[in-house]
Every structure is written in C-alpha cells, then in structure tokens.
Amino acid sequence: MLKTIIVEHLKKSYRVREGFRKTKFIEAIKDVSFNVSKGEIHALLGPNGAGKTTTIKILSTLLLPDSGLVSIKGFDVVKEAEKVRRIIGLAIDVSKGFYSSLSGFENLVFYGLLKGLSLSDSRRRAREVLELVGLEELKASDSPYFTYSLGMRARLAIAKALLNDPEVLLLDEPTLGLDVESSRHVREMLVKLARDGRTILVTGHNMHEIEIVSDTVTIINKGEVVASGTPSELKSRVGLVFKLKVQTTLDSEPLFKKIVADSLDVKRVASKVNSNGRVEVNAIISSNREDIVEVLFKASKEHGVKILDLQLIEPSLEDAYLAILGVLDEY
Ligand SMILES: Nc1ncnc2c1ncn2[C@@H]1O[C@H](COP(=O)(O)OP(=O)(O)OP(=O)(O)O)[C@@H](O)[C@H]1O
Numbered sequence: 429m430l431k432t433i434i435v436e437h438l439k440k441s442y443r444v445r446e447g448f449r450k451t452k453f454i455e456a457i458k459d460v461s462f463n464v465s466k467g468e469i470h471a472l473l474g475p476n477g478a479g480k481t482t483t484i485k486i487l488s489t490l491l492l493p494d495s496g497l498v499s500i501k502g503f504d505v506v507k508e509a510e511k512v513r514r515i516i517g518l519a520i521d522v523s524k525g526f527y528s529s530l531s532g533f534e535n536l537v538f539y540g541l542l543k544g545l546s547l548s549d550s551r552r553r554a555r556e557v558l559e560l561v562g563l564e565e566l567k568a569s570d571s572p573y574f575t576y577s578l579g580m581r582a583r584l585a586i587a588k589a590l591l592n593d594p595e596v597l598l599l600d601e602p603t604l605g606l607d608v609e610s611s612r613h614v615r616e617m618l619v620k621l622a623r624d625g626r627t628i629l630v631t632g633h634n635m636h637e638i639e640i641v642s643d644t645v646t647i648i649n650k651g652e653v654v655a656s657g658t659p660s661e662l663k664s665r666v667g668l669v670f671k672l673k674v675q676t677t678l679d680s681e682p683l684f685k686k687i688v689a690d691s692l693d694v695k696r697v698a699s700k701v702n703s704n705g706r707v708e709v710n711a712i713i714s715s716n717r718e719d720i721v722e723v724l725f726k727a728s729k730e731h732g733v734k735i736l737d738l739q740l741i742e743p744s745l746e747d748a749y750l751a752i753l754g755v756l757d758e759y
Pocket residue numbers: 442443444454455456474475476477478479480481482483
C-alpha cells in the first residue's frame with residue numbers, strides 16, 4: 429500500500445552570508461528518510477537544530493529540497509506543489525500569522541478567502557473548524573485575537589490548518605508553551621483527527637506527550653535519521669532494563685542487596701539513608717519483570733527482608749530517546 433507521506437534521502441543546505449562577499453552552507457538535512465501511513469500520527473523528534481522544521485517546510489512546499497524524493501499521497505512536493513498544497517494543512521509558528529485586532533472567526537474567514545473559498549463557504553467552514561477545536565465552546569471565536577491565551581492561539585492555528593479539510597496535517601510544535609490542560613486538549617484533538625482518517629506529522633520536545641499520541645516516531649539528529657519505529661520498538665532498543673527503587677530498613681539493607689545481586693542481573697546499585705531513617709536502594713536491573721517480582725517476593729517472605737515501599741520503573745520513550753542520542757548515563 430502506498431504510504432501517505434514518503435521522504436527518501438532528503439538533503440537540504442541553507443546558504444548564509446558570512447561577511448561582505450563570502451557565503452557558507454549549513455547542511456540542515458544530510459540524509460533523512462521516513463514514511464507515514466494513512467491515519468497514523470508520526471512524530472519527528474530530535475534536539476534543537478536537528479532539522480525537524482526544515483523537513484516540515486519542505487513537505488509543505490515552503491522550501492525546495494536540494495535532493496531526495498518527497499511525496500504526499502503520491503504527489504511530488506516539488507513537481508506537483510499545487511496539488512500537495514490542496515491536501516495538506518500546516519501549522520508552523522503556532523502563535524504567529526494572525527491579525528491581532530480581528531477575532532478568531534474573522535481571521536479564519538480571511539484565510540478561507542485566501543484559500544479560494546467563497547465568502548459564504550469561508551464563514552461556514554470557519555464556524556465548523558472553530559467548533560472542531562473547541563473555540564466555540566470557549567466562546568472565544570468572536571473575541572479579538574490579542575485577548576487569546578497561548579492555548580487558544582494553538583487551537584486557532586490548528587483550526588486554520590483544518591480550513592481546507594486536509595487529509596494530511598503537518599504540525600510543528602503545536603503544544604509549545606501550552607499549559608497541561610491545553611496540551612491535553614491538543615493531544616486529544618490530534619487523536620480524534622487521526623481516527624477520522626487524517627494523517628498527521630507532528631514535531632515536539634515533550635516525550636511524555638509524544639509517547640501518548642504517536643503511532644510511530646523518527647528521531648533525527650544533525651540532519652540524519654538515528655532511529656525510527658513505534659515508541660515500544662524504540663524503548664526495546666535500550667534493552668530490558670528496569671529501575672528498581674526499594675525502601676528498606678538499615679538492618680535489612682545488606683541482605684536485600686546480596687539477594688538482589690545473587691539472583692538478578694544488576695547493572696548498578698546505590699543506596700542512601702532518607703530523612704525518615706529508611707534506606708532507599710536504587711538499582712538498574714537487566715532482568716525480566718517476572719524474575720524481579722519473584723526475587724522481591726522471596727526476599728520479603730522467605731528471608732524476612734523488610735520492604736517498606738517499592739517502585740519498578742520501565743524505560744520511557746524519553747529514556748529511549750536519550751539513550752539513542754547517547755546522552756543517557758542512567759542506563
Ligand atoms: N533560514 C535559515 N538559514 C540558515 N540556517 C538555517 C535556517 N533555518 C534553519 N537553519 C539551520 O538549519 C539547522 C536545522 O534547523 P531546523 O530549524 O530545521 O531544526 P529543528 O530540528 O526544527 O530545531 P528546533 O527544535 O530548535 O526547532 C539548524 O542548524 C539551523 O540553525
């Protein structure tokens with residue numbers, strides 16, 4: 429089946445002026461390839477300057493690539509840019525691009541007209557998308573844009589991207605700077621839009637958020653793909669590694685550490701005495717969950733180790749991301 433978004437061996441350099449006569453090239457994208465299937469939410473992750481926005485700009489026909497093949501629903505973003513523009517919705521710099529004294533509704537009608545809709549269609553569609561992103565519900569659509577909170581601005585940017593009822597949404601950091609509730613609202617909106625069959629490419633830095641919403645992920649660093657897959661595939665890359673935190677007593681600590689060291693694959697262990705007099709043992713263990721649970725159970729039931737509290741933490745997407753980029757020293 430043809431993938432909705434195809435990016436193959438994408439390359440892009442920026443030419444920048446250096447001094448009066450000299451120019452230099454910044455290789456923003458050296459080699460980026462990934463695919464996104466219909467109805468999927470795909471996250472593009474990477475540190476600042478990795479090339480995420482540049483990729484979104486090429487996909488949305490705002491920038492031309494130097495080389496590589498990029499297509500959306502089979503349309504080449506260079507040769508068939510007009511057709512691509514008709515089927516995509518773009519939200520980039522989500523708190524920019526609106527007239528501050530116009531209301532959300534008036535801004536959207538203006539953009540609807542720019543997209544070639546008639547005045548009556550623009551007005552109808554503006555109301556529909558305002559409803560879709562929950563701005564009607566907040567009774568904000570007729571207030572001037574300058575009164576909007578960041579969360580409302582992000583919603584309006586997504587509403588604008590939805591004006592032409594696009595099959596593909598390209599969203600660059602849609603939750604940047606949003607509070608917990610607004611971010612959750614945007615996340616829920618993305619899931620709903622994908623469930624309706626839209627394909628979504630999103631960038632962001634909040635790993636927790638990305639882990640919740642995305643079906644697949646591509647991690648890029650310095651313009652190159654360093655990993656891709658589902659969040660669980662990426663997490664399995666860091667191996668079967670758990671963080672175990674146990675609170676025990678001073679008396680039980682030596683025996684507990686011995687049992688754990690003898691029975692499990694312990695990578696690292698450290699302990700400290702807490703202010704409440706309990707000993708907190710922190711271990712990185714590369715054994716499977718069932719074995720860890722069995723050893724803890726036996727230590728408590730058969731050897732009388734006092735386990736006062738415990739946490740067994742699996743690696744998160746953030747752990748995987750940091751490990752893949754080689755900046756995680758915890759694992
Ligand atoms: N218009 C431009 N002119 C020159 N260099 C640019 C331009 N836009 C981006 N770059 C450079 O290209 C590289 C990739 O930038 P890009 O904005 O695509 O990264 P990003 O992954 O989106 O970063 P961030 O997470 O900070 O938004 C960076 O080194 C950046 O400085």
